[in-house]
Amino acid sequence: MIITTATKRTRRWRTLGAAALAGSLAIGLAGCGSSDGGAGDSPEIADMPAEGVDDGTTITMWSRAPLEKQAQNAVEIYNSTHENQVELELLPNDDVEGKVGAAVQSDGLPDILAGDVVRIPYWTQQGIFMDLTEQIDALPNKDDLQSGHIKAGTMDGAEHTLPFVTDISVMVWNKDLYEQAGLDPEAGPTTFDEYVEQAKAVADLDEDGVAGSFLAGQSGGALVFTLLPILWGSGETPLNEDGTEAMLDSDAAQQLFDGYRELAETPNGLGAGSKEETGATWTAPFQNGTVGVMQYPATAVSGLFDSASFEIGVAPIPGVDGGSSTFLGGDAIGISQSSENVAQAWNFLAWLMSDEAQQQVFADNDDTASNLTVLAEGYADADPRTQIGNDTVKDGQTPIAVNFNEAFNAAGSPWQMLVQDQIWGDDPADLSSLNDDITSILAQ
């Protein structure tokens, strides 16, 4: 009796499951059907004019949600001045890999694809992007563009990508807290040791909720954004040329982690939640005025100049013994291999690289341009502190490795484990063995 009810129920569940599966399959099939264009008749790229074609075609484009503002600005200005119309779709940051993967399998990629620059080498290696070497080399201002995003998409000498949005990291400090701590509010750190000292001075204020510095300990992406510039500034190369080997066991790296360990052991040295921060809210504590000094995204800090209730100082991120650098992050952009509107898509890209577009889309909105001339001259009306960040772009670097995402950015990556162990571990392991863990992923 009971058994019958039970089996009946299981059967009903099975039917329900089947229905659910049928539904998802139908959606999947629909996805395949709609994207099934007539592949194979891609237009002749060779015959294409240098500035592409502007004939009123609709071009599709994918970017990711965190860059919504910049992407919208670019598309709106292009659409209002051109016959071609770009249709922008924003993907949630965490879904990008899956969505692009599915689109490749079903031939459903958009004409233009922009993606996190650290993902670009892998995409390029997998043949997602069209070879644009000839077009990129013919750009009149190619040498004037920041080169990190072009290098990221270069494979065996063939260039595939251009800079879309440049996001750099800078050192910022809270001048109000500096004054309270007896520091010179106009002088930020010029070496890593000074950074540690100044952070400790703010920590010594012993004010409730106020900390010397802050770190996003569980976010591999934020950790490379904030820590790698210190190594570059020290003249180190954290990755080898091919991106197959990590070199994070240098003396400078050891000094870096020792300095952070010292801060972590100081009461209020690193803000509460630094060890657990997954990257979703890592910019909030400084914004709330409770952090003395830390590395910060330049695009985020420019928005704080007017709105914050305290005064902010900006400087380049210093190396261990002086020098400075920045992380050339943000998104690179390319034309997908399956695009049937290559000439029209190139028209958008070529336009975006022009001084005029860089000025209108980025400089006029206080975002970082990708073009050195505009970076130097286009911010006359902007806050002088924006200029300090802009000047670091020419010394900036982008780490390039095919397996960068798995080794550094993914949650629980060996890089994240290395940082956790070196800064907060009870008994920190030998740096070189943790470095080998990263290399073993990079070398796959």
Added chain:
Amino acid sequence: MADATTTQRVVLGRGGAPRRSGRFARRENRLGWLYAAPTTTLLAVLFIAPIVVVVAMSASRWTLLGGAQGGNFPENFTKVFADPMLGDAIGFTLLYTVITTAILMPLAFFLALLVQESRRWNSFLRTAILLPSALGIASASLLFYALYSPQIGPINGILDWIGSFDAGASILGTPGGALWGTVVLVVWRFAGYYMLLMMVGLQAIPGDVYEAARIDGAGRWKTLTTITLPLLRPTLAMTMIMSVTGSLLAFDQFYILTKGGPNNSTMTIVQLVYRYAFETKKDLGMAAALSVLILVALVVVNAFQLKALRIGADDE
């Protein structure tokens, strides 16, 4: 010629009983197949085909962006077994399964006993306990994510007020906190559902058995241990299968609440499959290989449990 055949058939049809029943059976057979066809097709397309694809995938080099690139058996399996994260993921998944099942089963049984008789407040209680089951597991996880948030959630403040916790720290920031935070969510979400299943089982036990027990002078405890529990055994076995299988396949709640963190301490096996496919390796072959291993493990586990279910039925 045609006539002759017809006659012959008619004659045979009249005279030869075995032949007639044979044809009848064949016709019945065909009809049977016809009736079963929709289900069979559905099964073939929706269950068997995907399994075949996954098995094929697990034996091929098949990357997320590169597609299928020919067979490479057993390379995917070797790579999965060589992953140092596999052992930790299996260990954590088993721990999580034991904890949730050990909490959910007694709790659901207790709740079912509490609300099975129709008293004044019971229908209200039943609804209140069952209500979370109406929420999708992803929405429930998001709700708890907000509740646990040190920035906007109320729980930090409450724990701080009790005095056991620092308001600035994150509940999901430590391995223990992340595990128990998720267990609380899952218990809240599923207790009502399992309570309902247990209630159905309880109500299927005939009242006269209880009456007989009472006449024989059995007390409450004696009735519970000698009547209710044995007669409820099939229901208990079934809910146990569902809870164990569900917990072994846990994904959504961890994907949303912890992302496997902090430091990979809450990584379940299915999350590892997802990671192989979309995050770290971008290798569908490896993901499929691990899926096949999970499938085999689940078949074994369920076979044991079904056996237990059948024993329960025999006792009845």
